[in-house]
Structures are given as structure tokens and as C-alpha cells.
Amino acid sequence: MAYSSSRDGDRLKVAMDGRLTFQEQASVKQMITDLQSSGAGAWYIDLTGIEFMDSAGLGLLLRLKKVADDCSATLTLRVPPSGQLRRLLDVARFSDLMTIES
Amino acid sequence: MKRAGVTFMVDGVDGTTVEAVSRLAAAVVAADPSEAECALIGGPDATRLAGVMSGKVSAVIEAADDSPDQLAQRIQGAIDPGALSLSLVSASVHELPVASLFCAWIAQHRAVPAETLSDMETAVHEAVCNALFHGNLGISSAELEKLDDVGGYFAALDAPLADPVLAARRVDIEARFMPGSVVVSVSDGGAGYDPVDKRPIAGGADERPARTGRGLPIIRSLASRHRVLDGGRTIAMTFVLPVVEIAGRVVREARSSDTVELGAFLEQARVLVVDDDLINREIVLDWLDGMGISAVEQAVDGADALEKIVAFRPSLILLDLVMPVMDGFEVMRRLENLREAEGVPVIVLTAQDDRDARNRALELGATHLISKPMVRELVTAKIGELLERQRLVEVLLEYQERVGQELELARDMQQDLVPAARDILSLEHQFGCSLESVFRPSSELGGDTWGVWKAGPGQLGLFLADFSGHGVAAAINVFRLQAAMAELRHLRHRPGDFVAAVNRRLCDLLAIGQFATLFYAVADFKTDVLVYATAASPGVFASEGADGEMTPLDGEGYLLGIKADAVFAERSVPFPPGSSLLLFSDALYETPNDEGLNLELEGVGGWANTPGVRHARRPLERILAMFDDYCAQPPNDDLTVVWLRRR
Numbered sequence: 001m002a003y004s005s006s007r008d009g010d011r012l013k014v015a016m017d018g019r020l021t022f023q024e025q026a027s028v029k030q031m032i033t034d035l036q037s038s039g040a041g042a043w044y045i046d047l048t049g050i051e052f053m054d055s056a057g058l059g060l061l062l063r064l065k066k067v068a069d070d071c072s073a074t075l076t077l078r079v080p081p082s083g084q085l086r087r088l089l090d091v092a093r094f095s096d097l098m099t100i101e102s
Numbered sequence: 103m104k105r106a107g108v109t110f111m112v113d114g115v116d117g118t119t120v121e122a123v124s125r126l127a128a129a130v131v132a133a134d135p136s137e138a139e140c141a142l143i144g145g146p147d148a149t150r151l152a153g154v155m156s157g158k159v160s161a162v163i164e165a166a167d168d169s170p171d172q173l174a175q176r177i178q179g180a181i182d183p184g185a186l187s188l189s190l191v192s193a194s195v196h197e198l199p200v201a202s203l204f205c206a207w208i209a210q211h212r213a214v215p216a217e218t219l220s221d222m223e224t225a226v227h228e229a230v231c232n233a234l235f236h237g238n239l240g241i242s243s244a245e246l247e248k249l250d251d252v253g254g255y256f257a258a259l260d261a262p263l264a265d266p267v268l269a270a271r272r273v274d275i276e277a278r279f280m281p282g283s284v285v286v287s288v289s290d291g292g293a294g295y296d297p298v299d300k301r302p303i304a305g306g307a308d309e310r311p312a313r314t315g316r317g318l319p320i321i322r323s324l325a326s327r328h329r330v331l332d333g334g335r336t337i338a339m340t341f342v343l344p345v346v347e348i349a350g351r352v353v354r355e356a357r358s359s360d361t362v363e364l365g366a367f368l369e370q371a372r373v374l375v376v377d378d379d380l381i382n383r384e385i386v387l388d389w390l391d392g393m394g395i396s397a398v399e400q401a402v403d404g405a406d407a408l409e410k411i412v413a414f415r416p417s418l419i420l421l422d423l424v425m426p427v428m429d430g431f432e433v434m435r436r437l438e439n440l441r442e443a444e445g446v447p448v449i450v451l452t453a454q455d456d457r458d459a460r461n462r463a464l465e466l467g468a469t470h471l472i473s474k475p476m477v478r479e480l481v482t483a484k485i486g487e488l489l490e491r492q493r494l495v496e497v498l499l500e501y502q503e504r505v506g507q508e509l510e511l512a513r514d515m516q517q518d519l520v521p522a523a524r525d526i527l528s529l530e531h532q533f534g535c536s537l538e539s540v541f542r543p544s545s546e547l548g549g550d551t552w553g554v555w556k557a558g559p560g561q562l563g564l565f566l567a568d569f570s571g572h573g574v575a576a577a578i579n580v581f582r583l584q585a586a587m588a589e590l591r592h593l594r595h596r597p598g599d600f601v602a603a604v605n606r607r608l609c610d611l612l613a614i615g616q617f618a619t620l621f622y623a624v625a626d627f628k629t630d631v632l633v634y635a636t637a638a639s640p641g642v643f644a645s646e647g648a649d650g651e652m653t654p655l656d657g658e659g660y661l662l663g664i665k666a667d668a669v670f671a672e673r674s675v676p677f678p679p680g681s682s683l684l685l686f687s688d689a690l691y692e693t694p695n696d697e698g699l700n701l702e703l704e705g706v707g708g709w710a711n712t713p714g715v716r717h718a719r720r721p722l723e724r725i726l727a728m729f730d731d732y733c734a735q736p737p738n739d740d741l742t743v744v745w746l747r748r749r
Binding site for chain 1: 202220221223224235
């Protein structure tokens with residue numbers, strides 16, 4: 001997984017690419033640290049570049065949500081309207097847990 | 103699936119490598135000498151997997167520190183036509199996108215719709231993770247959950263992976279192809295793990311309960327069916343695949359219900375229990391649970407019941423009569439107009455001695471009455487019976503729908519057999535003629551077909567055939583005829599010999615009582631003659647020149663498929679520029695009008711000779727308009743009409 005971030009006022013946008021699985025967590029760790037230290041009030045995570053995500057990826061998103069709550073930041077996920085990642089989020093009913101837009 | 107070879111990955115087998123490999127090769131040859139084809143992948147280079155898992159290889163086994171005997175045994179186990187198998191050690195599983203590779207491999211062997219492939223990849227990945235984390239490395243879901251903490255998985259996996267014994271444990275993945283589905287099984291090679299006890303079980307694989315975590319619910323949602331086997335060591339997932347493919351076309355997406363076993367209808371049932379008495383509800387709930395019915399909803403009165411019916415969409419309702427707010431009678435009255443309740447059986451619970459109430463309930467549409475106090479055996483037996491009946495009706499409806507779809511496909515294929523517009527256009531240019539045609543297969547399958555081709559220099563061949571009967575048999579015969587004609591293409595310029603040869607072929611193929619009419623003509627644009635042979639085909643008219651009258655051609659001749667040595671006379675008529683040839687199947691003149699009268703051949707001749715038709719730019723269009731006006735109902739037979747006109 002690779003990511004890039006851009007700041008727009010209080011909004012921090014992070015775009016992730018590649019696979020988001022148990023195998024890819026070193027970069028995720030770095031990403032979360034970046035977000036935590038950014039001080040931004042709105043976290044906007046663009047997942048449209050993710051090719052494949054697994055249950056560990058779901059766990060990471062939950063973790064991200066918790067970190068965002070701790071930082072009093074809002075978390076918005078941008079996901080593709082269809083495909084593997086979308087399907088997984090739907091199956092796990094993540095739209096009940098966090099803000100998802102496509 | 104035919105197996106085409108076994109590939110061994112030999113990954114750092116020190117010292118014993120040579121012996122291991124030779125033993126493996128011997129095992130393969132012994133198991134299947136005709137098919138054995140061994141490729142060796144040497145070196146500790148697991149990333150070459152993707153290249154190895156090609157369409158022609160059906161087993162990939164990573165050799166680790168197994169003994170030659172163990173490896174030979176593995177190979178032997180993998181020699182299994184109809185399956186793909188992959189065996190990797192934990193260290194490789196941790197490195198590679200194993201599920202993606204494996205599912206791509208499956209897709210090389212069977213057509214897998216994109217959505218199914220995506221679901222399969224996700225589910226297999228979760229199963230592989232379970233096998234790796236819990237099975238082989240002995241890490242619990244709870245531990246991992248705790249470690250959801252930033253980047254925690256890494257640390258959790260690092261330590262056990264560093265243990266050579268754990269890292270060498272295998273994950274075995276197998277895909278077994280079944281009609282209409284593929285079953286992917288993922289097994290671990292660990293000592294076992296008990297999620298309840300939170301500790302690895304030493305050697306007690308048989309007693310292991312199913313693994314839990316976030317992965318299993320995902321698998322449950324994505325696979326059509328899943329089972330946990332070998333006391334938790336293996337998870338087997340079924341994915342439904344399209345079953346019927348003809349010429350690359352998928353007839354239908356197989357439904358998930360195809361793999362549902364008899365009895366599984368109970369698991370799928372949704373039952374609404376309506377009773378104001380909590381104890382009664384709890385009793386029934388317990389019984390339902392005992393039957394394996396887990397989708398249960400409760401309602402405390404009639405009004406509540408109506409809301410729950412809309413929200414929960416039950417497949418069966420248990421309804422008490424005496425309730426506050428709205429009683430059971432009122433509920434039933436309202437069910438009549440409730441779309442969500444359509445076809446849902448209602449079991450009414452009544453007091454045994456209240457005859458009046460029982461009669462009223464039945465009048466209002468109760469499917470069955472059960473007296474209070476309830477007896478467990480009676481209630482569960484009745485529920486089971488009603489649900490099973492419902493399931494059978496569903497199966498029948500599905501079957502009906504499937505047959506309908508398959509017939510539709512057969513009609514499409516029949517349509518594909520007649521000349522395409524593009525080919526007709528090209529012949530029109532080549533020969534300086536116009537060729538109008540209509541081919542309308544009936545709602546049932548019929549036995550019509552026609553064709554046109556270049557029979558020789560300046561010669562245009564044209565035929566129309568009509569098989570006896572309807573349905574699948576007639577349609578199959580159409581395919582046979584087309585196949586026979588394609589094989590006999592070298593006779594196309596000699597109508598008499600061509601029809602005789604086609605007849606000989608069909609006599610061998612057709613069952614007694616099946617036959618066809620056939621008209622075949624070769625129009626020679628240089629000599630201005632139409633030479634034809636006919637097998638009892640009455641529907642042919644021709645005119646000589648633009649002003650000639652359309653007159654019936656002599657249609658006498660044996661039916662096709664009756665007499666193998668029949669001779670078919672060649673006849674000829676002048677066919678100068680401007681001449682027309684009209685071919686049609688019997689639906690044109692045997693379809694009744696309002697008064698039950700058929701058009702008859704004379705009627706067709708009358709239409710064809712109407713100046714407005716004969717001199718029209720598109721005469722066939724006119725005739726069809728007249729025909730559609732004439733018929734009371736669309737014909738229940740194929741309608742084929744072809745009009746050829748020389749310029």
C-alpha cells in the first residue's frame with residue numbers, strides 16, 4: 001500500500017493505493033501517525049485506488065475511526081461505487097459505522 | 103478438467119533435494135503415466151508462483167523441509183483430476199497474495215463471472231488468513247483484535263514466523279470443480295486452535311471448534327455455502343458458477359439455491375411469531391431454534407404483526423387469535439391486501455373448543471389450525487411441512503424459469519443459423535439481386551431454417567427447409583441439417599445431387615417419424631436459368647422476368663429422411679433479369695384468420711401477384727403486412743419467407 005496526502009485548510013486528504021491487507025501494515029502505521037500529528041479537523045480518506053482489502057483492512061479502518069474520534073476529527077471514506085472493496089464494506093455494514101461516500 | 107502436468111516448486115531443500123525430486127517424479131509417473139509432465143522450479147523463489155500457476159498445471163506444491171516420503175505422498179494426494187491444488191508453507195503465504203493468485207488460476211479453468219471472482223478472492227483470502235494466523239501460527243482472534251492497535255499484526259506475526267517449525271507449516275488450498283459450482287477448501291497444518299479456550303490444543307485437532315473472528319462472517323456472506331471440516335482445520339466454500347455455456351454464451355447465472363441441499367430450507371426460513379403472551383412466544387422460539395430455524399421475529403399484537411410482516415418479510419407466520427390492540431382475525435383480514443404476505447402460510451393458534459373461531463379463521467385464509475395448549479411435535483411437524491412445501495414450489499418455479507431461458511437461448515441460436523444481414527448484403531452486391539427475408543421462430547421452438555450462398559461462378563444457391571413437429575427435437579434437427587449441408591458444400595452447384603446427399607445423411611440421423619421438406623435452387627445469373635430440386639416443398643413461387651406472373655413451382659419429391667436411396671429430380675425454369683423466386687414455410691398459408699380459414703397456397707399466390715406487391719421495392723414487406731392483418735393470432739409455428747429478385 002502506498003499513500004499520498006494533501007492539506008486543504010482544516011481538511012487533510014489521504015489517497016491510498018494498492019492492497020490493504022494484513023501484509024501491508026507498516027505503511028498504514030506511518031499513515032495513521034501522520035494523520036494524528038496533522039491536527040486537521042476533517043480526515044478524508046480516498047480508497048478508490050485500493051485494489052483489494054481484507055478483514056485486517058476493515059480492522060484498520062475501525063482503528064482509524066477510533067483514532068479520529070480521539071483526535072476530535074471527522075472521518076470520511078471515499079470508496080468506489082462497486083468492486084471488491086465496496087462489496088466488503090457492504091457485507092460488513094460499514095456504512096452504519098462511518099461516513100462513506102462514493 | 104483434464105490434468106496436464108504437475109509442477110514442483112523445490113524451495114531450498116538442502117541435501118535431500120535430488121532424492122526428493124526423483125521420488126516425486128516417480129510418484130507422478132506411477133500415478134498417471136500418460137499425463138505426467140514434471141517441471142521443476144528451483145531455488146527459494148516463491149514469487150515465481152504466478153508464472154507456475156498456469157492453465158496447464160493443476161498442482162503446485164512448494165517443497166520445504168518435508169522428507170522425500172512426505173513430499174511423494176503430497177504429490178500423490180495432489181494427483182486428482184477435477185481439482186487444482188496449491189500447497190505452500192506459512193512463510194510463503196505471508197509473503198504472497200495467495201488468494202488472488204489462486205482465484206486467477208481457477209478462472210483459467212472455468213468461466214467465473216467478475217463479481218463471483220471478486221467475492222471468491224475475498225473469501226479465500228480470509229480463509230487463508232485464518233489458516234495462517236490461527237491454524238499455523240497459533241494467534242487468536244482476540245489477540246489480533248487487541249493488536250488492531252496501529253500496525254499490530256506485524257509484530258504479532260513476526261515472532262511465530264521466526265520459529266522455523268511454525269513457518270514451515272503448510273496452508274493447502276484446493277479447488278474442486280463440480281457441475282455448476284467450484285468448492286474451494288483451505289486447510290491449515292497447525293496443531294489446532296480452540297478459540298474458546300484461547301490456547302492452542304496440543305494435537306487435538308478433532309475436538310477443535312470452528313475458528314472465529316472477523317473473517318468467518320465475511321466468508322459466510324460471500325460464499326454460497328461454507329462448511330467447517332476436520333474439526334476446524336479445513337474450511338470448504340462453495341461458489342456457484344454459470345453452468346451452461348454454449349459458444350461462449352452463458353445461458354443463465356446459476357442461482358445460489360442450486361447448491362442448497364434438501365433440508366437447508368429450514369435454515370433459510372423466516373418465521374414470525376405473533377402472540378401477546380411472552381411465555382408462549384418464548385416456548386415457540388425455543389422449538390424453532392431446535393428445528394434449526396434462526397431467522398425468527400416476534401410481534402406482541404396484531405398491529406405490531408402487520409408492521410413486522412412488512413419489515414421482516416416472513417416466509418411463515420404463527421398467529422394467535424386473542425390479542426390486545428388488534429386481534430388475529432383482523433390481522434388475517436388485512437393480510438389479504440398486503441403484498442408482503444402473499445403466499446405466506448399462516449398457522450393460527452386457537453383454543454381447542456372454540457369451533458366458531460376455528461371456522462372463521464379458516465374462512466379468513468388460515469393455512470392450518472393448531473390447538474392450544476400446543477404440543478411441540480405437532481407444531482414443529484406442521485411448520486416443517488409447510489416450509490418444505492413452500493420450498494418445493496420455489497424449486498418448481500425456478501425449474502420452469504430455467505427451461506424457459508434455455509428455450510429462449512435455443513431460439514437465439516436458431517436465429518444465428520440463418521444468414522446474417524451482412525452476408526445477404528454482400529451477396530446482393532455480388533449478384534445484382536435483392537434478397538428479402540423474414541425468420542420468426544415461434545414461441546415454442548420450431549423446425550424452420552433457410553440459407554443462401556454462392557454455389558459457383560455466377561450461381562446463387564438458396565434453400566428453405568421445414569422439419570416436422572415443434573420443440574427441441576425439431577430444433578436439433580435444424581442443426582443437423584445445417585451441419586450436413588456444410589459438409590456437402592462441394593455438391594452445392596448440383597441441386598439434385600445435393601438434396602439426395604443431404605437426404606442420405608438425414609436418413610441415418612433422424613428418428614422414425616421425423617422428416618423435413620426442403621427446397622433447394624441454384625439461380626444461374628449467366629444462363630438465366632433456375633435449377634431446383636425439392637423434397638415435397640409446396641411453398642415456392644417463381645416468375646419469369648419482371649412482368650411474369652408468380653406461379654407455383656412443382657414441389658413433388660420425397661420428404662427428407664424417409665427413403666435413403668431417394669432420387670431427387672432436377673427441374674429448371676427460365677430466370678432472366680427481373681425474375682422473382684418466393685420461398686415460404688407453411689405457417690404463411692396455414693395460419694387461420696378470425697373465421698378459422700387458412701390463406702392456402704392460392705391466397706399466397708394472389709397476394710404475390712397483386713401489382714402493389716410484385717412491383718414494390720420491398721415486396722416481402724407488403725406480404726408480411728397483409729399476413730399480420732390476416733391472422734387472428736400470431737402463428738404457433740416458425741414463419742420463414744424469402745423473396746429473391748434479379749435486377
